[in-house]
Amino acid sequence: MDPAQVSNQVYFIRDLAISFGAKLIGAIVLWFIGKWLINLAINLLKTSLAKGNVDPTIVRYIISFILIALQVVLIVAILGFFGVETTSFAALLAATGIAIGAAWGGLLANFAAGAFLVMFRPFKVGDFVSAAGITGTVEELGLFATTINTPDNIRTVVGNNSIFSGNIQNFSANPYRRVELTAQLSHGVNVPEAIALLKAKISRIPNVLTNPTPDVEILEFNPSGLLLAVRSYCSNDNYWQVYFDTNKVIYESFGEAGYPIPATHTVLHNQ
Numbered sequence: 007m008d009p010a011q012v013s014n015q016v017y018f019i020r021d022l023a024i025s026f027g028a029k030l031i032g033a034i035v036l037w038f039i040g041k042w043l044i045n046l047a048i049n050l051l052k053t054s055l056a057k058g059n060v061d062p063t064i065v066r067y068i069i070s071f072i073l074i075a076l077q078v079v080l081i082v083a084i085l086g087f088f089g090v091e092t093t094s095f096a097a098l099l100a101a102t103g104i105a106i107g108a109a110w111g112g113l114l115a116n117f118a119a120g121a122f123l124v125m126f127r128p129f130k131v132g133d134f135v136s137a138a139g140i141t142g143t144v145e146e147l148g149l150f151a152t153t154i155n156t157p158d159n160i161r162t163v164v165g166n167n168s169i170f171s172g173n174i175q176n177f178s179a180n181p182y183r184r185v186e187l188t189a190q191l192s193h194g195v196n197v198p199e200a201i202a203l204l205k206a207k208i209s210r211i212p213n214v215l216t217n218p219t220p221d222v223e224i225l226e227f228n229p230s231g232l233l234l235a236v237r238s239y240c241s242n243d244n245y246w247q248v249y250f251d252t253n254k255v256i257y258e259s260f261g262e263a264g265y266p267i268p269a270t271h272t273v274l275h276n277q
Contacts, residue, residue: 036080036083037080044073044076044077048069048072048073062130067124067148070149074149113150116149116165116167117150117166119165119167119169119171120147120148120149120150120166122170123169123170128174129144129174129178129179130147132144132178133176133179134176135154135176136174136175136177137152137164137168137169137172137175138164138168138169139172140154140156141156142155142156142160143155147166151163151164152169177245181241182215182218182239182241183242184237184239185240185248185249186235186236186237187236187252187253187256188225188234188235189204189222189256189260190228190230190232190268191233192231192265192269193230193231194231194266195231197232199263200234200265201222201223203259204222204234204236204255204256205219205220207255212244212251213240213241214238214248215240215241220236220237221235221238222236230268230270231268236256
């Protein structure tokens, strides 16, 4: 090969490498500057929404959506910097989105369900709920899934569609909830006395509401005697404290009153 041609090829490859290297460095710089600007915009938006007392559930949902959108725009801009036809890329991205949507319809279903959850707001971040078979405190409502912390401190991520398509119980929506327990009385116990004793004791349990007042009534008759329904009311935050304290009060009150331990009695008749 002619030395001049070899020299030209070397210069061409060198120029191409320099041009590509310059573009690569520019793309890296553009990426970091773009990420910095995106984080700045997100932080400003968070601050603005926080000052406007916007619900944290809606804030997190909006932030997640905008963050993904801005990152896609940044990637398209970098591809354009490299000379890639962005209109073709946008069409390819749309076609890919359709293909992915057809293949993973559940992903779009979760996205749509998340939008409806934000719109109808059956719960918000911080609420104690039971949804899709999971009971716990809502930590985050995302674009596709909701994060719930269970009472035994297990972080559980549930698809939004599973939540929206099922029943949702929001224990934090109402100002108070009922604690339901039972107390077994033995045969021969003075029932009105036992009821009055429990009502007085339960009313003094910390965090038990005075309105509505605690209920103690006969629930059913069984072979051991009478079964009492013991119901008190408290805020959701104090539910388990009141639940356990009520059990303790039932045990201690019946023991102090000297009530016999309930037992099943069997009567045999000789023929």
